[in-house]
Amino acid sequence: MRPRLSATLIVAALWGTITTGDDLKRQVDGWRAAHETHIVAQFDSLLRFPSVAADPSGVAAAADYLEGQLKARGFDVALLTVPNAPPVVFGSLATPGATRTVVFYAHYDGQPVTPSQWTTPPFEPVLRTGPLGSGGTVVDWTTAKPPFDPEWRLYGRSTGDDKISEIAFLAAFDALKSLGKKPSVNIKVVWEGEEEAGSPHLADILRTNKTKLSSDLWLIGDGPVHQSRRPLLFFGARGTIGLDATVYGPINALHDGHYGNWVPNPAAMVANLIADLRAPDGRVLIPGFMDAVRPETKAERDAIAALPPVEDELKQEFQIARSETGGSLMDAVMRPALNVRGIRAGKVGGEAANAIPIDAEVSIDFRLVPDQMPDTVRAQVESFLRSKGWTIVTDTPDSATRRAHEKIIKIDWEKGYAAFRSDMSSPAARAVIAAAGHASDRPVAVVPMLGGSVPLYVFDDIFHAPLVGLPVANHDDNQHAANENVRLQNLWEGIDAYAAMMGELNW
C-alpha cells in the first residue's frame, strides 16, 4: 500500500530516491520476521553492559563489543578518544561508486540508574507482553516463537536511549547484505560514550578526527519518535546546561523549636532560590535569559502546525490535568526550559526530625534554544544569584567563609552545549524525508526541534554538513527514568528506516 504522505512529504518525495522504496521495506520486513530472535539476542547482549558514567569499565566494555560488531561486518574500525573520555566507536565502509557519505551517530551510554526504583534490574533485560503499568508480564524470548507480538516491550537501561539505534543499524545492515542490496552511500558510524553526561569531550574528539569524519550528511539516531507513534525526523534539538547547587545553613543540624526563625533554614532557602529562578508556569525569571531566543521561521511554524495533536492523549497517559503553559507540547518545546531534577534537604515522612538542616541541594538543567549559548546562560544565572545576595563558591565553604557570607551557594556546572535548528529544505534534508516516507506505511512527523538535547550544535560547528535526526524509540519508553523500555514495533520500524537510509539515499 502506498503510504499516505503529508503535503510536505509529497513535495519532498519528488526529490526522493529512484529505487522502489516500498519493495525494500517489504523485503527488509521479511528478513526481520525471520530473524527476530537473533535481533533481540543482540540487543540483550548490548544492554547487559552497564555503560553508565558511574561505571567506566562498563562503558569501555560496551565500546569494545560494538567495535567487534562493526569489524565483523567488514568495517574499518577505531576507538577515537582524548584523555579521560570514553571512546567514540568509529567505523567506515566505502561503497564502490557511491558519491555521498553519510555518518550515522548514536550513543551507547545511558542515564544513571537507581536500581531500587526498577522492577527488574536495569542491566538484566527482560521482554514483557506490554507496558509494566498495563500488566505486561515477562516473556522468555529465547523460547518464544517468532514473529513476536510487536507490542511486546524490552526493558533495561539504555533500551530507548539509545542502544535501540545501534541495534537498528546493525540489523538493517545485515538485512541489506542478506538481501544482496548494495548501499547507495558510503557509510560511517560514530557511536558516542558520554552523551548522557553532557558530551563534554565530543567536540574535542570530533575536531581531532575531522578529516576521518568528513561526510555529506549526519543522521543523528537519538530521541523518541512522535507521541502519535508516527516515525519522526527532527531538524534541530534543544541544547542543555546543568548545575548542581548546595546552599548552607548551620554547621550542625539544630532543634527547629529552639532556633527556628532565627537560624537560616537551607531547605527554605533552596525553595526561595527555585521560586526566584522560575515562575509557576515555567517561565525563567533570570533577566536577559530570553534575549537570545531566535524567532521561529514560517517553515518551522508550518511544520509545527502540520503535526497531529497529542496533548489530550498525553494528559491521559501521564495522568495530569494540565500543562504548565497551557499551549501545545511543541510550542513548549520551542521555548527554553528550567527543569528541577531533584531537591534534597533534611528528611521527610517518618524520618523527619524537628531540625534545621545543615544544607540543601538542588539539581537543575536548562534546555536551551537557538541562539542561547551555555556560557552566557551560566553568566546570567550567576549574575542573577549575586543580585539576590548569594555568594557563589565552587568548593565546600570553610568556617571562615561560612561566617563571612550571609547566603552561600556552591555551584557545580556541567559543560553543556547549545541548541541547534537546521535548514529543513536542503537537498540532503529532502532526500532523507523521502527515504523515511518510503520506509513507513504512515506519515512521517517532521519537527523543527526535538525537546531533548542532542549535541547537534557541536556537529554543525565543526563540520557544517546537513544534519537530520532519525529517532527510533517509542515516546513512552521511560527514558531517563526507571523501567526504561522499547516497544518491538519501534525497533522493527527503525530497522526499516535505517535500511532506507543506507540503501536508498540519493541526492
Place this chain on the structure above:
Amino acid sequence: MRPRLSATLIVAALWGTITTGDDLKRQVDGWRAAHETHIVAQFDSLLRFPSVAADPSGVAAAADYLEGQLKARGFDVALLTVPNAPPVVFGSLATPGATRTVVFYAHYDGQPVTPSQWTTPPFEPVLRTGPLGSGGTVVDWTTAKPPFDPEWRLYGRSTGDDKISEIAFLAAFDALKSLGKKPSVNIKVVWEGEEEAGSPHLADILRTNKTKLSSDLWLIGDGPVHQSRRPLLFFGARGTIGLDATVYGPINALHDGHYGNWVPNPAAMVANLIADLRAPDGRVLIPGFMDAVRPETKAERDAIAALPPVEDELKQEFQIARSETGGSLMDAVMRPALNVRGIRAGKVGGEAANAIPIDAEVSIDFRLVPDQMPDTVRAQVESFLRSKGWTIVTDTPDSATRRAHEKIIKIDWEKGYAAFRSDMSSPAARAVIAAAGHASDRPVAVVPMLGGSVPLYVFDDIFHAPLVGLPVANHDDNQHAANENVRLQNLWEGIDAYAAMMGELNW
C-alpha cells in the same frame, strides 16, 4: 561563695526556702563526685533502649526499666496508658508532713534517627573528651578514674532530649537519701513516651488519671539551658503542629528534555508552595496566621531584656553570618515559626537524571505562640492552599483524581498542641526561682517562653496548676539531629537543681 543573683532572683530569694541551699548544693556535689561512674553507668543503661516511635518495643523496654528504678526507690508506680499509646511512667512518694505536691515531668522517647549520619551508633553511648567537632576522643568511662572532666560529653540518642532529666532526678533522689535529707514536698513523677511524636495521647492519659496526678506545681524537665550555659527556668513554650505533604507530577518520571516546560514539575511546585507559605525572612505568609498572637507583657519584656546576649557567639558556633530576622534570638522565639524539616524530590548530584520527578514531598512544622490554636492553623493553611489552586487529599490520589485536578496535595497532619505562657510571679514560681538560685553558682536565666515545644498547654488545660520548665541539657547537644550529646557539667548541675526542687521547695 555566695552566688551572684540577678535583681529578679534577689527579690525571688526572699520567698525562698528556710534551709541553707548552698549547703545542700555542696553536699550533693560531694555525693555526686563520689558516684560519677555509677551515674554514668545508669545513664548508659537507659540510653541503650532504642525508645523511638519507630521501635515500639524499645519504647516499652525503656518504660519498664524506669518503672523498675522508681520501684526500687520506694515509689508507688504504675504504667498509665490508653489504647495504642506508649505508657506514661508514673510514680508517687509521699513525704510525711509535706503540704505541697510537685510533679516532675520528663519524656523518655527520642527523635527518629538516621544511623548513617551518626559517628557512633545512636543507641550505643560513648563518652568523649569533648565535642566531636573539636576533636573529642572516646573515653572508657568504666575504667576512667573520677572525678571526670566536666567538659566530657556523653553521645547517644535522647541524651539531652530528654533522658538527662530522668537521670538527674534519680541521682538527685539518691543523693538526698544518702545525705539523710528529707524531701520538702510530696513527689510525683510523669515520664512520657511519645513527646517526640507530638504527644498525641498525653492529654487523654492525663485526663484519665486526673485525680492521681493532682499537685500544686508541675516541673517540666525538657529543653536546653541557656546558650550562655547559665541554668534556665522557662515559663512557657511554643506549641507545635506538623505536616507532611506530597505534591504530584506525571505518573511516570519523564525525560525533561522532551517534556520540560509542558508537564508540571512537582519539584518546582513544592518550591513554589514553600515560597508561598514563607517569606525569606521567615515571616509566615498565610492570611490571618498572626491574628491570634498574644502581645508580650511588660514582665515578659523585662525578663527578655535581662538575658545576656548570645547572638554573636551563636553565629560563631553555628558558622552563620546572619540570622533570618536580624533581631535577637529571644525576639525570634517569641514569634511563631514555619520550619521546613525536609524536602525530597527526584535526585541530586551524581544520581540526578534528566527527568521530571513523579512527586515531591515536604515536611513542615509550625512553632506556635499563644494564643494560636493548632486546629485554626490547620484550617488557615488548608484555606490558603485552596486559594492557591490546590486540591487537598488525604490518600494517594487515584488516576481519576490525578486527571481531574490541576494541583493535588496530599497532607498528613500531626495532631500538635498549642503554646503556653504562664504567670512568672506566682508564689510557686517564685519559690522555684529561689531554689534554682541556691542550686547554682551563676545567675539563673528566666525566660518567658522556650523556643522548643513542650506540651505545657495540655497540663494547664487539665490541671490549672503552676508550671515551670526546668531544663538540664546543654544548648549545643545536637538534639533532634545526629550525634546528640550532653556535657557532664550540665548533668552535674541538673542533679543540683533537682535536689533543690525535691529538698528545698517551700511556699
